[in-house]
Amino acid sequence: MARYRSNTPKSLKDALTDFLEDYPHRKRLKRGMILSIWEETVGKRIADETENIHFEHGNLVVHVKNPAWRQEIHMKRFSIAKKLNEKVDEKIIKEIVVRS
Template structure:
């Protein structure tokens, strides 16, 4: 608790990180953050084609409406995972599985 009580101001980003490190269900919270950041991160075209996003352990599973989009997202899965992990500041997604 002492790290929250200082006489010098800290950046809000650092305070939020400290708080999240203490939250008991931090990974679950960050998974929710990833799901809420999905549309913004992948863009409107991919977001419109994906549905039923969910986590199974460290795998992000999603369904697509069209097999052509499945291939497109499958090819970009590593860069998408990196962007999302970077946004939450932790490697939450270890693999993205795309199903049609």
């Protein structure tokens, strides 16, 4: 707790980062963050074609409505995972699994 007490002011970002490092459910929180930024990261068109996005054993599972989009998302899965992990500053997604 002493780490939160200081005579010098801290930026809100730094204070939140310190808090999240000690937060016991950090991974669960970051998984929720990833789900909430899915559309922002992949774009509206891909987000409209996906549904039932969830985590299974560290993998992000994405269900695709149209099988033609399955291949498109499958080819981009590494870059999508990298972008999502970068946005939450931690490697939360091991791999993206695309199912139709």
